Each structure stands twice: as structure tokens, then as C-alpha cells.
Amino acid sequence: MSYIEIRNIFKIFGPNPKSALELAKAGSDKDEILAATGHTVGLHDVSLSIEQGETFVVMGLSGSGKSTLIRHLNRLIDPTSGEISFGGEDILAMDIPTLNAFRRKRLGMVFQRFGLLPHRNVMDNVAYGLEIQGQPRKIREAAAAKWIERVGLAGYEAKFPDQLSGGMQQRVGLARALATDPEVLLMDEAFSALDPLIRSDMQDELMKLQTELHKTIVFITHDLDEALKLGDRIAILKDGKLIQVGRPEEIVLHPADDYVKAFTRDVNRGRVLRARSVMQPISDQAPTEQMTENKINHDTPLDEIIPYFLGSTEAQPFAVVDRDGGIVGTIGRDNLLDVLNR
Ligand SMILES: Nc1ncnc2c1ncn2[C@@H]1O[C@H](COP(=O)(O)OP(=O)(O)O)[C@@H](O)[C@H]1O
Numbered sequence: 001m002s003y004i005e006i007r008n009i010f011k012i013f014g015p016n017p018k019s020a021l022e023l024a025k026a027g028s029d030k031d032e033i034l035a036a037t038g039h040t041v042g043l044h045d046v047s048l049s050i051e052q053g054e055t056f057v058v059m060g061l062s063g064s065g066k067s068t069l070i071r072h073l074n075r076l077i078d079p080t081s082g083e084i085s086f087g088g089e090d091i092l093a094m095d096i097p098t099l100n101a102f103r104r105k106r107l108g109m110v111f112q113r114f115g116l117l118p119h120r121n122v123m124d125n126v127a128y129g130l131e132i133q134g135q136p137r138k139i140r141e142a143a144a145a146k147w148i149e150r151v152g153l154a155g156y157e158a159k160f161p162d163q164l165s166g167g168m169q170q171r172v173g174l175a176r177a178l179a180t181d182p183e184v185l186l187m188d189e190a191f192s193a194l195d196p197l198i199r200s201d202m203q204d205e206l207m208k209l210q211t212e213l214h215k216t217i218v219f220i221t222h223d224l225d226e227a228l229k230l231g232d233r234i235a236i237l238k239d240g241k242l243i244q245v246g247r248p249e250e251i252v253l254h255p256a257d258d259y260v261k262a263f264t265r266d267v268n269r270g271r272v273l274r275a276r277s278v279m280q281p282i283s284d285q286a287p288t289e290q291m292t293e294n295k296i297n298h299d300t301p302l303d304e305i306i307p308y309f310l311g312s313t314e315a316q317p318f319a320v321v322d323r324d325g326g327i328v329g330t331i332g333r334d335n336l337l338d339v340l341n342r
């Protein structure tokens with residue numbers, strides 16, 4: 001079983017959700033249910049398994065149900081029907097004190113509008129979660145100082161939020177979420193309000209932190225480039241329904257329908273696709289002498305491989321090796337052209 005299990009969640013907004021639920025379960029879609037009952041379908045039979053330590057991205061157009069989904073994970077809202085568990089524990093069965101402890105100790109949240117407390121300085125904002133937990137001042141300030149340093153804000157401890165740029169404020173938001181050492185980070189469009197360059201810096205920062213922390217991160221975005229960059233796996237929502245779940249290269253190479261295809265059309269394939277997703281597996285063929293001289297790691301982006309083949313039509317194929325150095329496949333000029341043209 002995965003760490004977070006979401007089973008057959010329906011969420012219907014409106015005064016009499018049960019009546020609309022029957023329609024949804026019988027197969028009516030969001031538009032039909034709105035027309036027939038005036039109820040809005042937030043989520044329609046969504047099931048997902050999220051692994052411990054993965055960065056799981058939820059993507060979709062505005063109104064597709066992304067925020068509704070993440071609000072179920074901290075139980076800001078309850079499903080009309082369905083089940084949700086964390087580490088085998090049914091979070092929908094938690095009573096109020098258990099739920100409050102669950103939110104305080106096991107979840108960290110980063111919001112689009114930063115959500116900082118304006119009358120507290122950086123130190124006190126970052127230490128806030130530990131203060132709520134009742135930790136003594138010395139301990140919480142030591143932890144906060146550590147996280148302020150980790151996100152690159154050492155020296156800014158005494159500044160107030162309105163003295164910081166948007167990017168710096170979101171670094172404070174990230175430090176605050178991490179200071180309580182939560183199991184799960186929930187990030188709803190956390191970088192969407194930032195300028196493109198700052199946004200890219202924050203993505204890099206999050207990825208750097210994640211290689212050390214291995215948190216379970218549920219990250220919401222409407223931006224496919226961001227999803228492809230950050231996600232170990234990506235779930236795509238449309239009108240409350242789950243359309244596709246997969247690794248970035250699966251989404252790009254095999255979009256499930258026209259909705260996903262429309263997102264992926266303008267993607268830079270050379271940056272997203274990796275050697276392993278276009279190689280010819282070794283089981284299909286025997287490596288030659290020349291191939292084994294040129295080795296590349298299976299995670300190498302195609303952008304780094306293409307120039308080699310552009311330089312010469314005689315360029316020999318690469319052997320692709322996995323993390324342990326074993327040869328798992330080969331890549332030649334033809335494999336690359338095939339995928340880039342497709
Ligand atoms: N509290 C609410 N009351 C009524 N409808 C809501 C509520 N929250 C969300 N919705 C509706 O549910 C759908 C999904 O919304 P949301 O999860 O906010 O989408 P996203 O985050 O992908 O933009 C939308 O049609 C939205 O209007």
C-alpha cells in the first residue's frame with residue numbers, strides 16, 4: 001500500500017450533495033449535473049496512490065479540482081463519498097483533537113499568497129508552527145534559524161514580510177512549512193504568483209531541498225513546464241476527473257487524450273525526455289564494441305545528447321547505463337530523430 005491512498009473520492013458542492021452524487025455515480029458529468037441539479041462537481045471518482053518520498057504533482061486548468069483535492073488531504077473539506085488514508089490510517093475517521101495534531105505534526109503547507117503573519121518577523125513566522133506545538137523558545141528558535149539558513153535567508157531574521165520581495169516571502173513560507181519536520185508538504189500553486197525567473201529559482205531550491213529531505217510532496221500547479229520539472233509523477237485533472245497519472249516522459253510521449261495533448265504540444269521534449277525513455281532496451285539487441293566506449297547515464301536529458309549526433313552523421317550510438325553502471329540499452333541517431341519528430 002502507498003503512503004497516501006485516495007479511493008473513489010466524489011466531492012459535490014451544493015445544498016443537497018447526495019442527490020447529485022447518485023447522478024455522478026450513474027455517469028453524468030460536471031456540466032450535466034450542474035444543469036440538472038445546480039450542484040457543482042468538485043471531484044468525480046478520483047483514486048490516487050502517492051508514495052512516501054515522491055514529489056507528486058497535480059495539474060489541470062483552473063476549476064479542474066486541484067485545490068479541492070489538496071483540501072481533502074488536510075481535511076479542510078470532507079468528501080461527499082470516498083476514502084483517504086495516510087500510512088494506513090483513515091484520516092476521515094479522526095476526531096477533532098486527533099485531526100488537529102495530525103495537521104500540526106504531520107503536514108506542512110505552503111500557500112500561493114504566502115500566508116505569512118504580517119506583524120511577526122521572519123524568525124517568528126518560521127518558528128510559528130513550533131510555537132503552536134508548544135515547543136520552548138530556545139528549541140523553536142534554533143530550528144527556525146536552521147531552516148532560515150537552508151532557504152538562503154540568513155541575516156533576514158528580524159525583517160518583516162512587507163520588507164521582503166515575493167520570492168523571499170515564499171522562502172519564508174517554505175522554511176515555516178519545513179520547520180516542524182512534517183511528513184507531507186502540501187503546496188497549492190505555491191510558486192504561481194512569482195515572476196518567472198524567481199519562480200524558476202524557487203523550483204530549483206525545492207528540488208535541491210528534496211534531494212536531501214525526501215519529503216512526500218503534493219504540489220499543485222496549472223503549469224505543465226513546472227509539473228514536468230518538479231514531478232516524479234504527475235496527475236492530470238479535468239472537470240473533477242482524473243485523466244492521466246504518469247511519469248513526466250509518459251505524459252509527454254503518451255498523452256491520454258486531446259486535453260493532455262493540448263498541454264504537451266509546446267513542451268520542449270529535449271529537456272523533459274531522458275535517455276531511458278527513448279533508448280532501445282538491451283534485451284532487444286546485442287551491444288557492439290564501439291557502443292560500449294560511449295556511455296551515458298539513463299537520466300541524461302536528450303538536450304545533452306542531441307549535439308553529439310548533430311555534429312556528425314557517423315556518430316556511434318551510446319550505451320545507456322543505469323545507476324549501478326550496468327548497460328540497459330542504446331541510443332543512436334535514429335532513436336532520437338524518431339522521438340523528436342513524433
Ligand atoms: N466551496 C465551494 N463551493 C462551491 N463550489 C466550489 C467550492 N470550491 C470549489 N468549487 C468548484 O469546484 C470546482 C473545482 O474548483 P477548484 O478545486 O478550486 O479548482 P482548481 O483549484 O483546479 O482551480 C470548480 O468548479 C469550483 O467552482
Ligand SMILES: [Mg+2]
Nearest residue numbers: 066067068189
Ligand atoms: Mg486552485
